Amino acid sequence: MTPILISGLPGAMALETARLVAESADLALTPFALTSAKHDSESLLIGAEKLRLVECKHVAPADLSADVVAVDYSTPEAALENLAWFVRQGLPVVVGTTGFDREEAIRLVREAGGLAVIAPNMAIPIVLLQAAARYLAETFPGALAGAELTIRESHQAHKRDTSGTAKALVAAAQTLGFGFTVEQIESIRDPARQSNELGVPDEHLDGHALHRYDARCAGGTVQLVLEHNVLGRRVYAEGTLRAIRFLIARRKADVRGQVFCMEDVLRG
Numbered sequence: 571m572t573p574i575l576i577s578g579l580p581g582a583m584a585l586e587t588a589r590l591v592a593e594s595a596d597l598a599l600t601p602f603a604l605t606s607a608k609h610d611s612e613s614l615l616i617g618a619e620k621l622r623l624v625e626c627k628h629v630a631p632a633d634l635s636a637d638v639v640a641v642d643y644s645t646p647e648a649a650l651e652n653l654a655w656f657v658r659q660g661l662p663v664v665v666g667t668t669g670f671d672r673e674e675a676i677r678l679v680r681e682a683g684g685l686a687v688i689a690p691n692m693a694i695p696i697v698l699l700q701a702a703a704r705y706l707a708e709t710f711p712g713a714l715a716g717a718e719l720t721i722r723e724s725h726q727a728h729k730r731d732t733s734g735t736a737k738a739l740v741a742a743a744q745t746l747g748f749g750f751t752v753e754q755i756e757s758i759r760d761p762a763r764q765s766n767e768l769g770v771p772d773e774h775l776d777g778h779a780l781h782r783y784d785a786r787c788a789g790g791t792v793q794l795v796l797e798h799n800v801l802g803r804r805v806y807a808e809g810t811l812r813a814i815r816f817l818i819a820r821r822k823a824d825v826r827g828q829v830f831c832m833e834d835v836l837r838g
């Protein structure tokens with residue numbers, strides 16, 4: 571069993587991932603998990619296991635065995651500092667958190683000879699769409715120059731940042747020729763609008779991710795619409811476990827100083 575250190579408890583994604591790790595046959599939770607100052611010294615029950623919540627600065631190196639793999643689902647503000655800590659401890663890490671400086675994160679991992687999967691979306695069906703968008707952009711740069719784009723995303727009210735998934739797609743859209751910037755993304759966080767206008771079921775108001783990309787081409791005579799809509803969080807946790815197992819294999823193969831994306835994980 572590979573021990574998995576979860577960071578971001580008692581948050582929603584960290585919780586979903588911890589539960590799936592606890593159910594798995596090949597992974598096990600470390601006896602403690604990482605949290606913010608607010609929750610330091612609390613404890614949390616995951617299945618039958620009681621996890622101690624601690625800030626990373628209170629973890630002694632002796633508490634970490636050499637085979638631990640870490641997962642971070644914290645906040646945009648905490649993610650880089652946490653990543654630096656994981657890398658210092660020599661832990662491979664899956665970073666699902668969004669809203670931080672990705673280039674800085676990549677630099678940090680490479681310079682320290684660390685190992686990480688960093689991806690704004692761990693859901694395999696959505697990773698496939700991202701791969702398709704990247705393929706189109708790389709193969710046909712400028713093909714849609716002059717076309718117009720609107721992007722709308724809806725998430726639970728407590729989400730702090732603009733969708734990292736939508737922001738990542740903007741990069742491909744720009745290469746295709748759309749004059750669109752991330753500041754133009756419309757973020758919907760109002761539960762009343764989500765319920766009445768977008769039809770989000772009540773039980774998923776607290777955990778959903780709706781994305782709609784609407785392109786008008788050829789002077790508005792052609793409309794292309796792409797949507798991906800997720801209810802709940804299970805699909806991200808499943809992708810996270812795939813990323814964990816990918817990193818376990820890379821560590822075994824003695825790979826160092828590399829940052830992977832979910833497309834790499836899918837390729838295996």
Ligand SMILES: NC(=O)C1=CN([C@@H]2O[C@H](COP(=O)(O)OP(=O)(O)OC[C@H]3O[C@@H](n4cnc5c(N)ncnc54)[C@H](O)[C@@H]3O)[C@@H](O)[C@H]2O)C=CC1
Nearest residue numbers: 578579580581582583605606644648666667668690691692
């Ligand atoms: N890559 C993906 O597929 C997905 C990414 N996300 C991203 O994951 C992140 C977390 O999302 P949620 O769980 O919904 O948020 P949340 O707000 O429910 O949880 C965040 C948690 O981080 C904890 N935290 C704050 N500072 C911390 C620190 N220094 N160290 C460790 N933990 C700390 C907070 O106590 C809180 O419990 C967001 O950035 C979100 O965009 C969410 C879903 C899927």
Ligand SMILES: O=C(O)C1=N[C@H](C(=O)O)C[C@H](O)C1
Nearest residue numbers: 668690691729733734735779
């Ligand atoms: O906060 C969320 O919930 C999600 N965050 C990720 C993002 O910002 O793209 C992935 C997904 O949209 C769910």
